[in-house]
Amino acid sequence: MMNALTEFDVGDEERLVRDSVSRMMQDTRKPIVVNGEITAPGRHAASYMNELEALGISELVVTDGGIDVPTVRRVAIICEEAGAHLFLGPTVESLVVPFITASGLLPEFKVISADGLAIPAFGSSLINPFSNVQVVRESNSLHIVGKITRVPFGPMASSYVIAGQIGNSPCLLLISANAKGLIIRKEDMADGTQRAVINLDGCSVPVSSLIAEGASAQKALQLISDLLMLGVSAQLAGIAARVLQLGCEHISTRTQFGRPLAAFQALQHRAANDFTAVEISRAFLYQMCDYWDEERNRRPLLHALLAKTAQTAIDTAKSSIQMHGAMGFTAEHELGWNLKAAVALSTRYGDIAGHRRLFAEFDIAYW
Amino acid sequence: MSLFHRDTREEADFRKEVREWLEVNVPEETRHELDVTNPEVSREWHHKLWKRGWIAPHWPREYGGMGGAVEQQVILMEELARVGGPYVQPSGLNFLGFAIMEFGTEEQKKELLPRILSGETTWCQGYSEPQAGSDLASLRTRAVLDGDEWVVNGQKIWSSGAPHCDRMFALVRTDPDPAVKHAGISMLLIDLKTPNLTVTPITTLTGHVHFSIVSFDSVRVPKSSMLGEVNKGWKIANHVLTYERISGSSPKHDLISMDVLRRLATKTGRINDEAFKERLGKAGIDVIAHIAMHRWAIERVKAQKSLGFSTSVMKIAGSDALHGVTDLLLDAAGSDAASEEKPMDNDQQLDALGLFLLSRRSTIWGGAAEIQKNIIAERILGFPRSWR
C-alpha cells in the first residue's frame, strides 16, 4: 500500500500476510505483449490457480476458527493486495468453497472440495438466485432445468456451486463442469477475464451433488454472497489505492512550466480529493470486517461498501488517467487496465446503482 | 450499540441511563436544534447536564469530568443527536478546555475550568479578522503590554456565540515584526464585558444570530489573562483547531439531515422513484463511510494515539457527505423547497431548505475545505508548497 495511506492492519501477523502476498504478486501489473498485441496484465486461467496455490492463500484464511473477524480481515488484505497488483483471477471466488467447509455450515462439503477450482456460480445477481434453476429428484439422479448467466470465471472452473429449487424449497448443488448435458458459453470481459453462461437444461447429476436444502442452503448462500461482496470490495479498494499512488508519483516527477505538476493547486486538490475517498473507503472496508459478526447490518453495509469502493476505484482511476495526460490513455500503461478492472469488478455482482438502491431500501439502524 | 461500535456492558448501561433521562428532560421546543435559537434555554440545558454530571465525560476527573471517558462522551453525543437535544456552546467544553489543561497556569485551571463545566462562563473563539481568514497568521489585532495590562486594538469577526457568550479566547499579535508571521502571536483570554469592547451581532443565512464582529478600542486586559507564553500562541491555536475539527466532523448534522430526508421523501412519495432511491442510497452510503472513519478516529483517541492530519480527511469527507444529503433534501422537497410553509411529521418540521442552507457552513468554518486540501497535499502527500 502507498505509504501515505493509513495502515489499518493490526499486529505483525496481518502485516506479514500483506507483505508476503504483495511480494508474491509482484510483476503482474504490466500488460502482456503477445505477437505485438497488448493483452490484459494479471494472470488468469490455469496458471493463476497454480500461483494462488503456491501462495498458500487458502491455508492463510481457512482456519478452524470458522469465519471469524481475523479470518475476514485476512481475506480483505489478500483481496486488497490482489486488486493493487492487478491480480485479476478468482481470488475471493476460489476461497468460498474452502470457507464453507471451514464454517461447518455444510459438513458434506469436505468430501467434494478437493478437486480443482470450485467456484460459486450464482450469476451476477446475488439476490435470490435460487429461482434460476429447477431441480427434480429422480430415482438415483437429479434432473436440472435452467440457465445461469454472467458467471464470473465460469470457463476456468472445474466445478460449480449452484443455487436452485426443488419444488419451492431452495437448495445448493455442487456439480462438475463435465456433468452430462451441461453447456458452457464463454464470454470475454474487458479486463481480460472471462465469464460464462451455463445452460443446464436437461443436465443430470448424481444425488450426491445436492449439498444443502432449505434453511441451510439459504444460510450458506447468504454467507457465500457476503464473502463475495466483501472480497470484491477489497479488490476495488486495492485498485483505488494503486491508481492514487500512480497519480501522485507521476505528478511529483513530471515537470511542466518549470515546476513539478504537483506544485499546481488544481492537481493538489484533485489528489487530496482522491486521497480522501480512498482513505474513507479503506476505513469502511476494515470497519466492515471488524463488525462482520453484527449480522443485523451486515447485508446493507455490504451493499454500501461495494458501491462506495466501486465508485472510489472508478473515480480515482479516471482522475489518475487525467493526471497522466496522454500517457494515461495508452494500452501499454497499467492505468487503463486498472480502470477496466474497476468497471468489471464493480459490475461483477450487481452494479453500483443497484447496490445503492438496495442499501436505500434498508432503513439502517445508526444506533 | 451504534454503527461500528459495540458497547461494553458498562457502556450499554450508561447509554440506557442517558437515553431514559433525555427522554424525560429534553425540552420539547428545542428538539432537533443545530444552532443556538435561545441562549437562555441553551444555558439552562448546559447547567442541567452539568448537574447530572454529564456535561464533559471526556474531561479528566481532576477537572470535574468522568476521567477521560471518551466513549461515554460519544454515547452522550449520539443519544443527544438521537432525541435532538438543544445546542450547547461547544468552544469551552470541546476546544478551549483542553488547551487550558495543557497550556494554562494552575490559577487559570482552577479559576476557568470549573466555570466552563458548570456553564457559568461560556466562551467564544476570536481567531478570524476581516483581513485574516484562511491566512490566519496574517492577523493584525494588536496587544501591547502597558504595566500590568495588555492594551488591545483591532477587530475580530465571525466569532460564533459572541452575542451571548461571556468571554473570548483571542489570537493577538504581540510582535509586530516577527521573522515568520506565525511567530509573534499570543492567546489572550478576554472578558467580553470589558470597557471599550463592542460586540456587533451578525445574522447568518439561516436567520440565526450566530456570530459577530468584536471590536477592541484600547481594551485593557490583565497581564495574567494570557494563555501560554507570549508569542507562542500559534501552537495553542492549532491545538484548539485539531479538537475543533474532530468535533466538527461528528456525523450529528448528517444523521439529523438523513432522518429528515427519509421522512420528507416518504411524505412526498419521492422515495418510490427508482432514480431518487439510488441517490438516497448514495447519500446514505457516503454518510456511513464517513462514520466508519470517524469511529476509527475515536478508537485512536481512546488509545491516546495521534490522528495526525487525518482530521483534515475527516473534515472534507464529513462535509462532502453532508452536502450530498442536503442537496438531496432540496430534491425531495421539489417545488415546495422554498415555501415557508414547512411540512410537518409527528410534530417535527421537515425544513429541507433550512438544513440545506445551514450545511453551507461545514466547508467554511474551522478551516475551509480548500485549506484542508492544501494540508493533505503538503503534509500527507508531500507535494511542494503551491503558490498562495
Ligand SMILES: Cc1cc2nc3c(=O)[nH]c(=O)nc-3n(C[C@H](O)[C@H](O)[C@H](O)COP(=O)(O)OP(=O)(O)OC[C@H]3O[C@@H](n4cnc5c(N)ncnc54)[C@H](O)[C@@H]3O)c2cc1C
Ligand atoms: C458558521 C461559521 C462560524 C464561524 N465561527 C468562527 C469563530 O467562532 N471564530 C473564528 O475565529 N472564526 C469563525 N469562523 C470563520 C472561519 O474560520 C473562516 O470563515 C474561515 O477560516 C475562512 O476564512 P474567510 O471566511 O475569511 O474566507 P477566505 O479566507 O477569504 O476564503 C474565501 C474562499 O477562498 C478559499 N481560499 C482561501 N485561501 C485559499 C488558498 N490558499 N487556496 C485555495 N483556496 C483558498 C477558501 O477556501 C474559501 O473558499 C466561522 C465561520 C462560519 C461560516
